[in-house]
Amino acid sequence: MTNELSFLPENSFLEFVTLLQEQLANEVNLNSLPCSKIKNISAVDVAYDSERSVAAAVIWNIRTRRVIEEVTCSDRVVFPYIPGFLALREGPAALKALRRVKHKVDLILFDGHGIAHPRAAGLATTMGILLHCPTIGIAKRLLVGEFSKDLPISPIRLNGKNVGYSFALGSNRRFYVSPGNMCSIEDIPRVMSLIGPNYPAVMRLADSAARKGLKGLENRTDSNIT
Secondary structure: OOOOOOOOHHHHHHHHHHHHHHHHHOOOOOOOOOHHHOOEEEEEEEEEOOOEEEEEEEEEEOOOOEEEEEEEEEEEOOOOOOOOOHHHHHHHHHHHHHOOOOOOOOEEEEOOOOOOOOOOOOHHHHHHHHHOOOEEEEEOOOOOOEOOOOOOEEEEEEOOEEEEEEEEEOOOEEEEEEEEEOOOOOHHHHHHHHHOOOOOHHHHHHHHHHHHHHHHHHOOOOOOOO
């Protein structure tokens, strides 16, 4: 994709989606999640090249700490990467994978932001509202907000409000966690203590499964996408 915005006349499409995101932010449910009732967690990640994507949904049982299901599916990439609009790029493939999951899932983790987003409607928020289920966004880069680098776990502050937490990962790396939907700010440390305290292993497994699926797709001689 040489010109990522060439198909967007005067950016009118992005302006339209921006308005949709602002409306979605009004629909977010930030009520507390009953963490004691969480049994199965799904981690979702998407790998892609210029034309194809592979989404992986890995289901992890919080009590046995084992993977109980893994789903991968491929799709076409129809939207470029633009910060703040990740749901348009990864959402369709992620939705396709989640629809094939057989186990009941109590919480979904997405490789992206929740409300720690310019319009409080990141990938995890968008998917949580669409699926009407609890979601959390776990991102490797910060889009908005400020935090203290001196604290191993620091609130992310935006416009005077706490929108998530920054977690130290080693000496000089961090990751960023925020509620998506049907989950409160206060739930974030509790959930991370259940699946962490470091970067969640189930997220790494989803990343690996998606990359493996994409590599397998690249090695195929046909170009069919299912």
